[in-house]
Amino acid sequence: MDFSFGAEDEALRGRARAWLAEHLVGPYEEAIGLGGPGSEHEGVGARRAWERELGRGGWIGQGWEAEGGPGGAYGNRRLSLTGQVVWAEEYAAARAPARVGHIGENLLAPTLIAYGSPEQRARFLPGIARGEELWCQGYSEPGAGSDLAGIRTTAVRDPADGLYRVTGQKIWTSLAQDADWCFVLARTEAGSRRHRGLSFLLVRMDQPGKVEVRPIRQMSGTSEFNEVFFDGALAAEVVGGEGNGWSVAMGLLALERGVSTLVQQIGFAAELQRVVAAYVAAGAGDPVLRERLVRQWAELRTMRWNALRTLGSRDGDPGAPSVAKLLWGGWHRRLGELAVAVRGAVATAGPADWAPEVPYELGLDEEQRLFLFTRADTIYGGSDEIQRNIIAERVLGLPKESR
Structure with a gap:
């Protein structure tokens, strides 16, 4: 190709x-x-x-x-x-x-x-x-993260005005504190279970008393993830028809990793360059770290070619999004570990050790924040275990996991 x-x-x-x-x-x-x-x-x-x-x-x-x-x-x-x-x-x-x-x-x-x-x-x-309306994604819930089909958020349609009343809680909602809208996967059929009876709704975030956003403080000190509570929030739009939410949601996930994967990898390359520079500044004397850095570089190049191959495939690949997530999640997590390893003991010193008055998130340097945040890379966006299940069941045709 x-x-x-x-x-x-x-x-x-x-x-x-x-x-x-x-x-x-x-x-x-x-x-x-x-x-x-x-x-x-x-x-x-x-x-x-x-x-x-x-x-x-x-x-x-x-x-x-x-x-x-x-x-x-x-x-x-x-x-x-x-x-x-x-x-x-x-x-x-x-x-x-x-x-x-x-x-x-x-x-x-x-x-x-x-x-x-x-x-x-x-x-x-x-x-x-136009860049005027920002969105967030309302999928995961406290009891339905990787097992998305277990969601309990409900949406009841009022026949008088045709609007849905959405009630429930979503979690790990990126950028919810700044979003104007949220697309929400909710259960619209009472008594339905698993993949049935779900709908894909578009919900306005600016509904005082009906939508509440609570930032989740992470161990890096930042709060880009949030909890979102819906208490009778109004939704007029359902995408793909009522009851077809699972198909729409899975279609969205299949579209999630396109050219944006390459954008992500360019950012990864810049982070890798900083880690290599830190290794050189420290004397470049550890051969084990040098080998790990070379491996990171080679794996990043492999991910790039794999992403280009997938984007250029006319037939599509049902396992491509899961393979991509497994590759970059593990790679980025290992980079975070390398970022602190090349700096040695000094990387373990946080702001409280030298300046207690400095807010935690401001006292961390780039390498420390990279290490802390990347601990979540193999979990958010679909855990490694779920990605492997998808590849095994939907691509390789292996028996489904018993539930």
Whole structure:
């Protein structure tokens, strides 16, 4: 398979690089390098404004499979797959602010295009493309994380006004504190169990007294994950029809890891470079650490080629998202361990050891925060155990696990 970039891609690279250099100024320049997993508390206001700047520049929704116009009916400029990779590479190279609109652009939008009604696409996609409406995902619950089919959040439709009343609790909801909307998987059929009777609802977050967001403080000191409580929250939109929520939810998860996987890997490469620099600064004398760093580099290159192979496959691969999650989750966790190993004993000193007045999350350095946050990489987004089950049952055809 040919992964090379053509003349059109290289021309796009020049335009993307020039646009980023021209627009990453003023308040956006101050937000360069801010945000991302473990650091979502950084520069939220500037990053939200940057999202609207990206929308005005036509850089959101490039991969949406929508009809009409040069960029599709709902997105901005329409780019080829290699064009999307080019933009992602230049965005990462410029250290542009971490996206706060990722969930809307890369998860909800493709799902609406695949399963939503024309009215739903017309209502919600333009706001995402303009960078004006931010989304979060309401899937996991305290008793239904990896086992998503066990959710207990309910939604009852009122025949008088046609609205659903959503009641229940979601957990590990990324960016919920800043989101305008949440797509919620809820049980709409009373007495239903497991995968049956679920619906995919769109819920407005700004409903005082009906939606409450409580940040979850992590051991890194930050709080990008949240608990969300729904107490009769109103929802007018159901995607894919009532009772079809499981199919829609699984379709979304299959769409979750596309070009964004390559963006993630570019960020990983920058983190690896910092760890290598720390190893060199420490004298580069430990051959065991050197071998581990070389292995990290080789595995990252392998992940890149695997991601490109998967993106370029016309037939699709039902196990590709699970394989990708297993690869990057374990890789990133090992990088966090290396980040503190190359620095030795000094990496174990936290802010309380030298400056008790400094807030914990501000006292941690990048390597310490990387180590602490990556402990969760093999759990969130679907634990390793669940990913292996999916590969075994849905790809290899092995007997299902007894329940």
